[in-house]
Amino acid sequence: xxxxxxxxxxxxxxxxxxxxxxxxxxxxxxxxxxxxxxPQKFASVHKVFGASNxxxxxxxxxxxxxxxxxxxxxxxxxxxxxxxVYGCMGAISALQQQVQSLQAELNAxxxxxIDGKYHFALxxxx
Amino acid sequence: xxxxxxxxxxxxxxxxxxxxxxxxxxxxxxxxxxxxxxPQKFASVHKVFGASNxxxxxxxxxxxxxxxxxxxxxxxxxxxxxxxVYGCMGAISALQQQVQSLQAELNAxxxxxIDGKYHFALxxxx
Numbered sequence: 407x408x409x410x411x412x413x414x415x416x417x418x419x420x421x422x423x424x425x426x427x428x429x430x431x432x433x434x435x436x437x438x439x440x441x442x443x444x445p446q447k448f449a450s451v452h453k454v455f456g457a458s459n460x461x462x463x464x465x466x467x468x469x470x471x472x473x474x475x476x477x478x479x480x481x482x483x484x485x486x487x488x489x490x491v492y493g494c495m496g497a498i499s500a501l502q503q504q505v506q507s508l509q510a511e512l513n514a515x516x517x518x519x520i521d522g523k524y525h526f527a528l529x530x531x532x
Numbered sequence: 533x534x535x536x537x538x539x540x541x542x543x544x545x546x547x548x549x550x551x552x553x554x555x556x557x558x559x560x561x562x563x564x565x566x567x568x569x570x571p572q573k574f575a576s577v578h579k580v581f582g583a584s585n586x587x588x589x590x591x592x593x594x595x596x597x598x599x600x601x602x603x604x605x606x607x608x609x610x611x612x613x614x615x616x617v618y619g620c621m622g623a624i625s626a627l628q629q630q631v632q633s634l635q636a637e638l639n640a641x642x643x644x645x646i647d648g649k650y651h652f653a654l655x656x657x658x
Contacts, residue, residue, distance in 0.1 A: 494620030501627035508634040
């Protein structure tokens with residue numbers, strides 16, 4: 407459906423160009439990553455990072471990793487919109503606490519587990 | 533050192549106003565959170581979110597939470613600058629895997645721990 411390079415993608419402008427009300431040229435930096443069928447994704451990154459920063463950040467990573475970068479920006483923006491004070495830092499902090507608590511529980515249980523193996527061996531002997 | 537509201541903070545412009553080369557008025561939205569003594573903090577959020585988005589996001593949270601919001605934006609920006617492809621999503625994903633792995637280890641050890649308690653009780657009886 408697309409014409410030669412540089413022509414306009416007039417049939418299906420990407421979510422970014424639709425939101426920004428601009429022409430979606432074939433070399434549009436957003437169109438491979440922001441489908442018009444999922445307008446919310448670009449709306450989120452636009453609110454949090456701004457369109458020009460998103461474009462700049464995508465261009466700064468190798469092309470093969472731009473889809474991953476776009477997805478992670480969408481993820482991060484959605485977390486920030488849900489938690490405007492702590493954003494991803496809140497999620498990271500909660501997970502770090504969970505890891506610490508699990509490690510403490512594991513260390514405590516390890517002692518019992520060692521006892522378990524020891525007592526089981528002892529019972530085999532008796 | 534500051535004059536009446538609305539006057540210019542000409543002695544120590546905040547890190548944001550210094551970077552943006554603008555006058556730092558007393559009602560500057562950045563000055564309470566971006567000290568001129570830590571210029572890197574504003575440089576990071578400016579690179580990732582852009583100054584106007586940072587200001588907008590700070591203004592959208594209650595004043596009592598703006599310092600936390602500014603700190604979390606600095607944290608998030610620094611993670612993105614270190615990992616331009618995955619940012620905080622990479623850290624969250626790694627922590628989620630660590631939680632899953634610890635939980636699996638804990639479940640396995642729980643069985644031994646239960647055995648440990650059981651065999652210990654059994655040994656008391658024998």
